[in-house]
Amino acid sequence: MPLYRQIPSDGEQDANMTLQDTRAGARPHRIDCLQYANWSEKIFRQMREGGVDAVHVTIAYHENFHETVLNIEAWNRRFEQHPDLIFHGLTGDDVRLARESGRTAIFFGFQNPSPIEDDIGLVEINHTLGARFMQLTYNNQSLLATGCYEAEDPGITRMGRQVIKEMNRVGLVIDMSHSADRSTIEAADLSERPIAITHANPHRWQPALRNKRDDVIRAVTENGGMMGFSLYPHHLKDKSDCTLDSFCGMVADAADRFGVEHFGIGSDLCQDQPDSIVEWMRTGRWTKETDYGEGSATAPGFPPQPPWFRDNRDFASIEQGLREKGFDDGETAALMGENWLRFFDQNFGPGAK
Template structure:
């Protein structure tokens, strides 16, 4: 048996709750839901030093070997983690503020294991405008340099949270596949955090993947969100560009009013927490519901494997080279 003969990889491309402080508390849900790999948010809008403190804690967890997790720097690492009964942690930044104005800081984080980085979070930074900026000024000159450096280091560029113009300009600059780790189709649910058909097509044309997101306010404005609504977005994107460009980026979160202010949420689009995630996919513990739901909606077995994780792995292998 080869590693590729194992059951499908289940990968969450947006896991902000998975951090060194809370990983012990979150592991039971991930195991219950059959998670094999997560992109754990190791930084967002923090500066270099603050972010490096979090990265250092992950590296110490790795060094100690006390938990059944593996910091994954390659697709081979992810598959090996699954084969050995561990959960793969891919270090992911939800924004590029941690590099400050130093391109070489990207080298440092890459050396520490960072493999995926968003260009922006909700607001404007040195790279470009976030999704909640009114002006949507696009990608900066520095942002273009950031993309080129990330590609030189074989890091995945993530367009989640970017403003529409910033994201589209990034696809024009890029020479490798780009991803959107967690967002839904704006055609089905109008909100600046969801993405246009034009951007979905551009990401697909690059060879990339869009991770559909379980955040309830990206699924519905009226009434409770459901798993079927999440599948609606997977179906829509698959019909638009092909199922090989669909993945999962759940974005489960437990935040309070202080977090709400800190991360710059906009009350026009995101309500004050606490938030209720969709029925039947309210946490990692229910991630096992995805496979049967995709099958019910007409996805074939190979397509289901792709959506659950193999589509992201295909893109990461192309970008990371291993």
């Protein structure tokens, strides 16, 4: 299978160095750039069984600033209770520390800008508290941008432009996973630092409302950004019946079209969550009605995972599937975590003043 090759830019040279280091025998990292599980010691131990070095976890869907702080308190208790399994990650070096110490680094992210409310000053405060990703929208129109469920997309708002600058300055990554097309393209072009789509798949492979069209992926990747492939069944071709071969074929096609160095995993795993959690995710407090959301004509619920990716213990299955599609060891390692690690190294610190 031919994979993406071209004369590398400076950033791509860094990516190629990572691939060369991996081919030389360095142990690759495994990073999942989105989960929202019903957290427990069982799940943390499964992360260790699966050799998962880092996970980006959602700590806010519709929560305001104070409620988000309470969620951080809950995570601090987990870190205190399970110091042999997990710790709070802040930089790329924490991913390396996690691997060296046999633990999993947990990185905080928001799926909505609600934790900054209408106050741009809270961007820096949330970053100081440990947040490293923030979506500009979650499905709906926000003060910053347009969500993918809206009928019209006027793009990034006046406040959104200012928040993008501030996120660039402090090192809070712009995530457009639930955003509409124009808003995502504008964010990629406006941002002075690469942005991310942490959990989605190409629309051309599975035309789900949340999956991304080629022009959107191109705007993100041509500006140096990253996209994490989702394993949430509504984002997969044939949903829960999606095969590993089909999923890895989608990865191969995306790598050919946009460059292997721009992709990783963002599983969107919602392990052990009760179906009632979907109502909070979809409905929050913005409506009195039930928003059924994508892929559901009746009351929302979590579909079963495909059998080859049930939980954190199954990352090795994806690695094997990628190799069977023609990716060599270095390319497989890049997709499973090294690309995200490079992105963390470059984007979690302060930018230009």
